[in-house]
Amino acid sequence: QVQLVESGGGLVQAGDSLRLSCAASGRTFSYSGMGWFRQAPGKEREFVASIDWNAMRTYYGDSVKGRFTISRDNTKNTVYLQMNSLKPEDTAVYYCAEAARGIATMTEGEYHYWGQGTQVTVSS
Numbered sequence: 814q815v816q817l818v819e820s821g822g823g824l825v826q827a828g829d830s831l832r833l834s835c836a837a838s839g840r841t842f843s844y845s846g847m848g849w850f851r852q853a854p855g856k857e858r859e860f861v862a863s864i865d866w867n868a869m870r871t872y873y874g875d876s877v878k879g880r881f882t883i884s885r886d887n888t889k890n891t892v893y894l895q896m897n898s899l900k901p902e903d904t905a906v907y908y909c910a911e912a913a914r915g916i917a918t919m920t921e922g923e924y925h926y927w928g929q930g931t932q933v934t935v936s937s
Contacts, residue, residue: 815839815926817909822931825899829935833894835909835928846912847885847892848924851905851933858921861907862894866915874919876902899935906930 821833833849848863862883863872871883882895892909910924918924 815841815911817911817926817928819907819909819928819931822907822933824934824936827900827935827937829899830895830897831899831933833896833907833909833931833933835892835894837890837892837911841911842890843887844915846914846916846918846923847883848910848912848918849883849892849894849907850910850921851903851907852930853902853905856905858908859905860919860921863912863917863919864892865917870917872917872919896933899933901935901937904934906932 816838819835844866846865849861850858851861852858860874864883868885880898885892908930909928911926912923913925
């Protein structure tokens with residue numbers, strides 16, 4: 814069984830930066846694609862970023878391109894989301910997820926393990 818634990822969320826001001834981390838247990842991390850999603854109050858869960866198993870390919874949601882960067886360290890079983898130039902509309906609960914395959918994917922259905930989420934709040 815895989816467990817994903819997110820950390821690094823918090824309350825920041827617009828323009829600030831945060832780095833989220835997601836630590837994974839289990840033996841599958843090193844050959845699994847990983848993703849970050851977010852859900853704001855009253856909205857559907859939204860794709861943020863994904864990375865393939867060896868960090869050769871990444872995808873980003875349109876709303877975060879150029880501001881967020883996903884990365885991973887397979888030696889630490891951890892995936893990161895560096896968030897720069899944060900905006901109030903980035904306020905959401907951020908979830909990391911592990912894909913069933915080694916690819917980077919924007920499709921929620923490709924992910925079979927999910928973390929509990931970490932709150933990010935950006936004040937104006």
